[in-house]
Amino acid sequence: MKTTRRELLKLTGLAASASLLLGPDKAFARTVQRDTSTQVGMLVDTTRCIGCQSCEIACSEANGLPPPTDKPNAGQRRTTGIDAYTVVNEIESEKSNIFCKTQCMHCDQPACVSACITNAMYKTPEGPVIWRENKCMGCRYCMLACPFDVPKFEYESINPRIRKCILCYDRLGDGKQPACVEACPQEAVQYGRRGDLLDIARKRIADHPAQYVHNIYGENEVGGTNVLYLSSVPFEQLGFKTDLGTVAYPEFTKTFLYSVPLVLLLGPAFMAGLRHATRPGDDKSH
Amino acid sequence: MNTTPTTRSFGRAVGQDLWPFIKSELKPKGKLLTPFNIISAPVILLGLALIVLRFTKGLGATTNLNQEFPWGIWIGFDVVTGVAFAAGAYTLTFLVYVLRMEKYHSIVRATVLNGFLAYVFYSGALALDVGRPWKMINPIIGNSFGISSVLFLVAWHFLLYMIAQFIEFSPAIAEWLGLRRLRKILSTLTVGAVIFGICLSLLHQSGLGALFLLAAAKIHPLWYTEYIPVLFVVSSVFAGMSIVIIEGSISHRVFGNMIDPKHHAEHTDILVGLGRLAAVAMFVYFFLKVLVLIHGLHFDLLNTPMGHIYLIEMVGFVLFPMLLFIYGAQIRNKNVLLSAAIISALGIIFNRLNISVIAFKWDVPMHYVPSWMEIVITLAVVFGEIWAFRWAVNRMPVFVDSPAWAKQIDKELAEPQPAVQEIGLKDKQIA
Numbered sequence: 082m083k084t085t086r087r088e089l090l091k092l093t094g095l096a097a098s099a100s101l102l103l104g105p106d107k108a109f110a111r112t113v114q115r116d117t118s119t120q121v122g123m124l125v126d127t128t129r130c131i132g133c134q135s136c137e138i139a140c141s142e143a144n145g146l147p148p149p150t151d152k153p154n155a156g157q158r159r160t161t162g163i164d165a166y167t168v169v170n171e172i173e174s175e176k177s178n179i180f181c182k183t184q185c186m187h188c189d190q191p192a193c194v195s196a197c198i199t200n201a202m203y204k205t206p207e208g209p210v211i212w213r214e215n216k217c218m219g220c221r222y223c224m225l226a227c228p229f230d231v232p233k234f235e236y237e238s239i240n241p242r243i244r245k246c247i248l249c250y251d252r253l254g255d256g257k258q259p260a261c262v263e264a265c266p267q268e269a270v271q272y273g274r275r276g277d278l279l280d281i282a283r284k285r286i287a288d289h290p291a292q293y294v295h296n297i298y299g300e301n302e303v304g305g306t307n308v309l310y311l312s313s314v315p316f317e318q319l320g321f322k323t324d325l326g327t328v329a330y331p332e333f334t335k336t337f338l339y340s341v342p343l344v345l346l347l348g349p350a351f352m353a354g355l356r357h358a359t360r361p362g363d364d365k366s367h
Numbered sequence: 368m369n370t371t372p373t374t375r376s377f378g379r380a381v382g383q384d385l386w387p388f389i390k391s392e393l394k395p396k397g398k399l400l401t402p403f404n405i406i407s408a409p410v411i412l413l414g415l416a417l418i419v420l421r422f423t424k425g426l427g428a429t430t431n432l433n434q435e436f437p438w439g440i441w442i443g444f445d446v447v448t449g450v451a452f453a454a455g456a457y458t459l460t461f462l463v464y465v466l467r468m469e470k471y472h473s474i475v476r477a478t479v480l481n482g483f484l485a486y487v488f489y490s491g492a493l494a495l496d497v498g499r500p501w502k503m504i505n506p507i508i509g510n511s512f513g514i515s516s517v518l519f520l521v522a523w524h525f526l527l528y529m530i531a532q533f534i535e536f537s538p539a540i541a542e543w544l545g546l547r548r549l550r551k552i553l554s555t556l557t558v559g560a561v562i563f564g565i566c567l568s569l570l571h572q573s574g575l576g577a578l579f580l581l582a583a584a585k586i587h588p589l590w591y592t593e594y595i596p597v598l599f600v601v602s603s604v605f606a607g608m609s610i611v612i613i614e615g616s617i618s619h620r621v622f623g624n625m626i627d628p629k630h631h632a633e634h635t636d637i638l639v640g641l642g643r644l645a646a647v648a649m650f651v652y653f654f655l656k657v658l659v660l661i662h663g664l665h666f667d668l669l670n671t672p673m674g675h676i677y678l679i680e681m682v683g684f685v686l687f688p689m690l691l692f693i694y695g696a697q698i699r700n701k702n703v704l705l706s707a708a709i710i711s712a713l714g715i716i717f718n719r720l721n722i723s724v725i726a727f728k729w730d731v732p733m734h735y736v737p738s739w740m741e742i743v744i745t746l747a748v749v750f751g752e753i754w755a756f757r758w759a760v761n762r763m764p765v766f767v768d769s770p771a772w773a774k775q776i777d778k779e780l781a782e783p784q785p786a787v788q789e790i791g792l793k794d795k796q797i798a
């Protein structure tokens with residue numbers, strides 16, 4: 082009895098110190114957090130989508146892209162591209178077939194932005210992640226970095242651009258909603274403040290616990306995304322990446338970037354010292 | 368203080384005008400129809416034509432890059448591998464200028480020249496790969512600083528390091544042009560440039576690895592680790608050594624007539640020393656790799672096709688050449704050392720391509736394979752670098768000894784008091 086209690090104490094002590102080391106926010110990251118930021122986002126409820134492609138057509142019109150040429154088809158996986166910022170896929174499942182819209186996730190701390198050498202990829206304070214043509218040098222590091230493979234590149238052009246959904250950032254300023262949201266007849270896509278969307282999503286799960294998996298994709302993935310998903314089947318069945326973890330991508334390179342000024346400051350001093358230490362005494366050979 | 372006949376052909380003679388001299392130096396020296404030229408000249412010409420195609424028809428027409436594979440061999444080989452190969456410059460200057468291992472002094476110039484040209488050509492290849500190269504100035508002039516980007520850091524370090532290397536090599540240019548005063552000023556900058564250059568090198572060698580940290584979910588778990596930056600630095604040490612050994616062995620055959628007989632004798636000593644250092648670096652690297660493997664708990668993956676590639680890389684291209692280096696150094700055999708260097712250089716190519724291309728999205732059905740045009744342009748870049756190296760070596764005191772006046776300056780710089788006046792006097796006498 083005594084030993085177990087001691088062990089328990091030890092364990093809690095360990096856990097406490099570990100959580101202190103990790104920092105309080107990380108230790109409790111798993112608990113429900115309210116998103117109080119003013120950032121906007123989108124909620125995609127895949128149980129409502131009927132695969133009508135209204136969103137695709139509206140997106141093409143709003144962005145001056147050619148209208149979609151193919152339809153959602155259960156056997157085939159459509160991907161976004163240089164002339165389609167959003168596509169709907171049909172996925173077979175044990176219940177009925179599910180339709181699922183994909184586009185940029187507008188990550189809270191986007192990998193693409195932390196990769197971009199020119200700041201062309203930019204996380205606006207309002208939430209949408211946009212691309213700025215006058216800055217981009219076409220290095221395609223954003224494509225390498227994006228965990229969802231969203232940015233697409235115009236390989237055939239000699240003035241190539243990066244193409245991706247920008248959550249209709251230019252329309253939002255005029256008080257309008259993203260084109261896809263406006264067009265959806267099913268309210269499968271909703272636009273709003275991310276915190277409100279999270280509340281709506283949680284409420285839907287609570288009200289219809291049998292209809293949804295109890296998980297909101299995008300709540301914690303890669304540190305949270307501004308686009309959120311609800312589903313009736315586990316997300317991996319929809320083809321979502323569920324192994325991305327909850328660490329925001331910029332964290333991966335932070336240690337390295339922090340060590341840079343250190344090396345540049347201490348390195349020269351260290352080497353100058355070393356050179357001094359190894360100088361030959363009276364020996365003037367050179 | 369007359370220049371000897373040998374040095375005369377490797378520098379501007381006193382009283383000769385600068386411009387006619389440079390014009391005459393631009394003409395080719397040596398035989399034109401060597402086997403190397405016969406192979407490389409058409410490749411370079413074809414490469415140039417393809418580069419024109421790249422800029423008129425776009426990346427899609429020349430490369431096999433696509434939306435799944437944004438980076439191909441122009442990054443994975445030209446930049447990532449090429450820069451590792453150029454690491455000899457920072458490791459050697461560390462040995463010679465920081466640790467003062469004078470033994471290696473005679474090969475510093477060739478190595479720094481090679482490193483400098485490698486950066487110019489290989490990171491120059493970046494301009495081919497970048498889709499909007501006219502915007503490359505953005506992160507440099509400061510209207511678009513992506514300071515949170517590893518690539519931003521790497522790009523800046525390339526740039527600064529190129530300048531540092533140019534300063535390190537510039538005394539040779541001054542000797543070639545016979546610019547005495549400049550030579551004296553430039554040689555006082557060497558140590559500063561070296562120390563700064565080493566720091567920059569450590570950072571961008573690791574930075575090239577850190578680039579791939581953001582590809583977390585895309586690189587095979589046997590290669591992806593948070594320690595990629597450390598592994599890149601450590602492996603750059605033996606990558607650089609191997610290239611120095613290979614380049615030195617070739618140069619000894621091709622430019623043998625220029626090399627001072629005194630240095631000929633030292634050459635085996637140098638190779639043995641470099642071989643030992645490479646072996647030590649490889650041991651550390653191998654050890655770290657094993658630690659990472661144990662830490663990652665991916666043993667089950669070893670018996671998959673990718674696992675076999677991993678094992679070939681580790682055993683065939685790290686462990687084996689490491690033992691060969693040790694053996695070659697033991698019996699002091701140049702050929703064994705050269706073989707070890709070639710194998711470990713191939714291993715570096717293999718490793719860098721693994722991380723950037725082969726193990727990148729290893730499970731995608733239509734994996735990227737470079738187009739023939741990508742390969743030809745890559746070869747053209749490599750040959751172009753060798754041509755530039757040869758051009759410089761045939762004209763500047765790289766393998767040949769510096770002219771006597773330059774040595775005099777060095778001597779006086781080493782014991783500064785009386786030197787200043789003396790130089791001034793000499794310059795006047797000569798003029």
Ligand code: SF4
Nearest residue numbers: 185186188191193227
């Ligand atoms: S999904 Fe990709 S492109 Fe979109 S914000 Fe996130 S990292 Fe950037």
Ligand code: SF4
Nearest residue numbers: 197217218220221223
């Ligand atoms: S391609 Fe453009 S947007 Fe993407 S990382 Fe490079 S500079 Fe930034």
